[in-house]
Amino acid sequence: MIHVEQLTKTFWDSKRGEVTAVDSISFTVQPGEIFGLLGPNGAGKTTTLRILCTVLQPTEGGATVAGYDILTQPGMVRQHIGFLSNNTGVYDRMTALEMVRYYGRLHGMTEERLNERVDSLFETLKMNDFRDMLGAKMSTGMKQKVSIARALIHDPPVLIFDEPTSGLDVLVQRNVLQSIAQLRGQGKAIIFSTHIMREVEKLCDRLAIMSGGKILACGTLEELRNQHQQHDLEELFFSLVAPPIG
Numbered sequence: 001m002i003h004v005e006q007l008t009k010t011f012w013d014s015k016r017g018e019v020t021a022v023d024s025i026s027f028t029v030q031p032g033e034i035f036g037l038l039g040p041n042g043a044g045k046t047t048t049l050r051i052l053c054t055v056l057q058p059t060e061g062g063a064t065v066a067g068y069d070i071l072t073q074p075g076m077v078r079q080h081i082g083f084l085s086n087n088t089g090v091y092d093r094m095t096a097l098e099m100v101r102y103y104g105r106l107h108g109m110t111e112e113r114l115n116e117r118v119d120s121l122f123e124t125l126k127m128n129d130f131r132d133m134l135g136a137k138m139s140t141g142m143k144q145k146v147s148i149a150r151a152l153i154h155d156p157p158v159l160i161f162d163e164p165t166s167g168l169d170v171l172v173q174r175n176v177l178q179s180i181a182q183l184r185g186q187g188k189a190i191i192f193s194t195h196i197m198r199e200v201e202k203l204c205d206r207l208a209i210m211s212g213g214k215i216l217a218c219g220t221l222e223e224l225r226n227q228h229q230q231h232d233l234e235e236l237f238f239s240l241v242a243p244p245i246g
């Protein structure tokens with residue numbers, strides 16, 4: 001469902017010179033699978049996800065999403081992908097319902113299909129209590145639900161979550177993680193980027209540990225534990241990302 005092949009992205013930075021944000025990474029994600037990208041700040045997670053969403057172009061390598069090529073079929077990729085970050089971008093002057101419907105129309109959905117999807121999403125995400133509330137009056141948790149509904153309105157087979165729980169309180173975090181787990185049950189292919197190990201342990205079927213633009217390890221948690229002879233994910237992570245000096 002998602003195939004990433006030797007993807008590389010370099011940026012030119014006036015202070016640092018050439019920065020290799022993503023360095024020849026490859027991985028695949030199957031339907032019904034949550035694939036975790038775990039890495040510290042600056043590891044290259046967001047850059048990778050932005051390339052998959054066709055917001056950025058890779059310097060080298062490529063990827064297909066739901067069978068469509070990110071370079072030659074970016075419009076089709078966007079139609080088959082839902083993207084959620086922690087930056088909710090909810091408009092102050094639109095209600096929850098207006099915002100979600102607006103995104104559905106951007107995806108070219110018919111009114112009938114849109115009504116169906118809105119009803120089902122507002123029900124499952126428990127959004128009916130604030131469907132007519134303006135963005136300006138919503139709590140952070142409400143805004144995050146609107147963002148989730150907006151990302152899911154066109155029922156895409158591929159979902160990309162970039163640190164979706166950062167800045168949320170524990171209750172809302174739990175809610176968001178439960179919603180993501182439900183989506184796996186519906187057969188979606190999901191990429192979930194985070195630097196929170198507990199979330200990876202709870203949610204992800206497979207993971208890649210990223211640092212300095214590279215994938216340092218990739219597999220199920222069990223495979224990584226066996227390969228690196230380290231049961232504790234936190235210890236495993238530190239041994240890869242910040243190995244002891246000397």
Ligand SMILES: Nc1ncnc2c1ncn2[C@@H]1O[C@H](COP(=O)(O)OP(=O)(O)OP(=O)(O)O)[C@@H](O)[C@H]1O
Binds near residue numbers: 011040
């Ligand atoms: N537009 C840009 N111009 C220059 N450098 C960039 C640009 N975007 C990202 N970078 C650099 O690329 C590297 C990877 O950044 P990226 O945002 O992908 O990491 P990340 O793993 O998502 O980190 P975080 O958890 O902090 O969001 C960093 O060194 C960052 O400074």
